[in-house]
Amino acid sequence: MGKNRQEQKKKAYEFFIKHQRPxxxxxxxxxxxxxxxxxxxxxxxxxxxxxxxxxxxxxxLVHAAxxxxxxxxxxxCGFASVFLNLKGFRTIGLxxxxxxxxxxxxxxxxxxxxxxxxxxxxxxxxxxIISISAVQWILAESDEQKRRQYLKDFSQFxxxxxxxxxxxxxxxxxxxxxxxxxLGHEFKEIGAFEGNFVIDNxxxxxxxxxxxxxxxL
Ligand SMILES: C[S@@+](CC[C@H](N)C(=O)[O-])C[C@H]1O[C@@H](n2cnc3c(N)ncnc32)[C@H](O)[C@@H]1O
Numbered sequence: 001m002g003k004n005r006q007e008q009k010k011k012a013y014e015f016f017i018k019h020q021r022p023x024x025x026x027x028x029x030x031x032x033x034x035x036x037x038x039x040x041x042x043x044x045x046x047x048x049x050x051x052x053x054x055x056x057x058x059x060x061l062v063h064a065a066x067x068x069x070x071x072x073x074x075x076x077c078g079f080a081s082v083f084l085n086l087k088g089f090r091t092i093g094l095x096x097x098x099x100x101x102x103x104x105x106x107x108x109x110x111x112x113x114x115x116x117x118x119x120x121x122x123x124x125x126x127x128x129i130i131s132i133s134a135v136q137w138i139l140a141e142s143d144e145q146k147r148r149q150y151l152k153d154f155s156q157f158x159x160x161x162x163x164x165x166x167x168x169x170x171x172x173x174x175x176x177x178x179x180x181x182x183l184g185h186e187f188k189e190i191g192a193f194e195g196n197f198v199i200d201n202x203x204x205x206x207x208x209x210x211x212x213x214x215x216x217l
Contacts (some may be wrong), residue, residue, distance in 0.1 A: 023140035029096055038099040046095060051079035054132050054171050054209065061198060061213055062167045063090065064090035068127040071161065073116050073170075074134020077103040084130075085109065092126075094119065117150040121161045128167050129158055135172040139179045151186035159192035162216040168193070170212045179207075185210060192217055 011198070026032035033041070038161040041047060051122035057081075066088030072081045075093030077100050084091050085108055095101050101111045116131075117138060139155060141147040158168055174180035180197065187193055201207040 003122060003199070009130075013038055021136070021140070022104060023137045023175070027140060027142075029137050033097050033100065038077065038097065038103055042100070042103045047206070048079050048126070050133055050154045052083045055080040055083045055091065055130070057209070058073065058130050058132070058169045058171060059087070059089075061082070061211060062128050062130075062169050064128050064167075069125070070112065070128045070130050071108075071121070071126045073129060073131040074137070075109070076100045076134075078106060078109050078111070080107065080130060081109045081111075082134045082145065098105065109141070116157075117154055123160050124163050124167060126161045126213060127163055128169070129162060130168075131170045131172070133171060134171060135170045135183065139172075139174060147182075152190070155187045155190050155192075158187075159190060164216060166216040167195075168214045168216070171209060174210065180210060187212070187214060 022032045023029070023217065067090055069090045069092070070081075072078075072084070072093040075081050075095045076095060078098075081091040081093045082104075085133050091109055092100075093109045094110065094114050094116065096113065096115050098113050101113055116134070138150050139147070141150060152166055170183075172183070174183070181212050184197060193211070193214040194217055198210075198211040200209040
């Protein structure tokens with residue numbers, strides 16, 4: 001391997017880790033997101049601004065126009081869904097944690113308590129699937145066999161509910177290049193999608209944003 005190639009490869013593995021990742025030490029979102037943590041999250045103006053900014057970028061990347069229907073996976077207290085609603089989109093939000101779902105309890109968000117690893121909706125009913133800062137919880141499963149099964153089921157669920165030509169966009173925080181590729185690989189394996197990763201600010205680990213952007217074939 002030439003020096004340049006080695007440099008490039010090294011760069012690809014530099015992930016910025018400011019705090020210990022909750023999905024890595026807690027493993028279970030229901031254990032980590034206690035009512036106190038949910039309150040702290042939901043009332044943080046800075047988190048709201050950051051998540052809105054990411055949602056805005058996602059809408060731009062999928063070229064969505066109102067009143068398209070978004071499914072917001074791992075919606076939390078609804079920062080992305082509220083932003084989408086205000087822009088005239090329709091939303092269904094899904095989260096495993098009832099404390100998050102009931103925090104603001106806005107009926108227009110159509111929230112459902114469910115686990116993204118084993119959920120079903122009406123086939124071909126959704127225009128866009130969005131997920132902001134949530135998919136890393138699946139990637140944190142340390143048992144490889146289980147993780148692969150979760151990703152396989154999750155990708156099939158997404159393929160099934162999207163309308164033909166629908167799109168999916170996930171912004172997430174992989175802990176490594178391998179974790180990021182694993183998600184892309186499992187979605188590619190089922191042959192229902194085409195697309196790639198979009199990486200904003202790739203050279204700056206602090207500002208880097210990673211998206212998986214896929215079209216339903
Ligand atoms: C960091 S929060 C992000 C919330 C929201 N998307 C936002 O941008 O503010 C991660 C969310 O993923 C949810 N989550 C984690 N694992 C999940 C699963 N298996 N099924 C559904 N939701 C899950 C958590 O409950 C939490 O609300």
